[in-house]
Amino acid sequence: MSMAGNLRKVTALGAVGGLRKVARLTRRRARVDLSHPARSPLGSAVVNCVAYRDGARVPGGRDLVDTVERIRKDEDGFVWLGLHEPTDREFAGIAELFDLHPLAVEDAVEAHQRPKLERYGDTLFAVFKTVCYVEHKELTATSEVVDTGEIMVFVGPDFVITVRHGRHGSLGPLREELEADRLQLSKGPAAVLHAIADHVVDEYVSVTDSVQSDIDQVEADVFAPNGARADAGRIYQLKRELLELKRAVVPLARPVQELATRPIRVVDPEIQTYFRDVSDHLTRVAEQIAAFDELLNSILQAHLAQVTVSQNEDMRKITAWAAVIAVPTMVCGVYGMNFDNMPELHWRFGYPLVIGVISVACVVLYRGFRRNGWL
Secondary structure, three states: HHHHHHHHHHOOOOOHHHHHHHHHHHHHHOOOOOOOOOOOOOOOEEEEEEEEEEEOOOOOOOEHHHHHHHHHHHOEEEEEEEEEEOHHHHHHHHHHHHOOOOHHHHHHHHHOOOOOOEOOOOEEEEEEEEEEEEEOOOOOOOOEEEEEEEEEEEEEEOOEEEEEEOOOOOOOOHOOOHHHHHHHOOOOOHHHHHHHHHHHHHHHHHHHHHHHHHHHHHHHHHHHOOHHOOOOHHHHHHHHHHHHHHHHHHHHHHHHHHHOOOOOOOOOOHHHHHHHHHHHHHHHHHHHHHHHHHHHHHHHHHHHHHHHHHHHHHHHHHHHHHHHHHHHHHHHHHOOOOOOOOOOOOOOHHHHHHHHHHHHHHHHHHHHHHHOOOO
């Protein structure tokens, strides 16, 4: 059984002594190499498991326990294990093998964690929020713009364990890029942690640029000639999606800063230089998100002001027409009274005179309102 094939047994045996059973299973069954990324996922949670030495992939053929023991004995190389949404039972054997802290294991399985960096002895536990821009033909008040997921990373002296949650954020392409750069990968598990952080932050930059296109479209619609009729729900929806992006980006600043500046045993000082570059990119994204938030507030206020102005214009028009109509209403109301002695009631030109007075009054009022911009 291969290292990755044996890993299925490790994830299935969480009780004490499970690893001894795995060792016996390895002797009984033929070994098959399932560690190649082109193969199907291993079990329900394990995506890939590969050992590296001097930046190169170690050929498959050994079980996981033997590989880990050999790497620890030789003090050379590390194991990179990738999982997707594992259960408690599936993760128990792995946690025992790599001596992971129970609190970190609980966070990795439950997900929905805030971006953070924690130290448990010689092991680092980092949480990254992944984001993905959701393509849409037209932004509406219910459009999903940003989809989020999570990547948890355990980093030890001789291992890297990545636990991914969500529908996106696959690390397969990233693994291939790292394997193509043996010099960087030879720097150990910290190089993988940096590559993941850099990959996540690059996605932040990409998603932020895409969100800017939506904001530009909303801004153009609001300041169009009929901007008062624009749907304010789209602005609120963008603010909600921007808040989701902000929750992923802003809390990550402190962990990345710690990785870039504070001495950490499992992070080589040379790798910390690369983390400073990641920190710079993250700062840029955070500033851009803050600027977007302010811009959306301004757009929303401008839209509300446009709606108020439009309503005032409508009220002025209604008031002006009501004043024009009030003249014939008043005159007709007076002459509609049932009195015998009324001025010019039996005069031959009385009716044309009244109609003329009404018309002249209405025209004067109409021109006055039109000149003042009410009509």
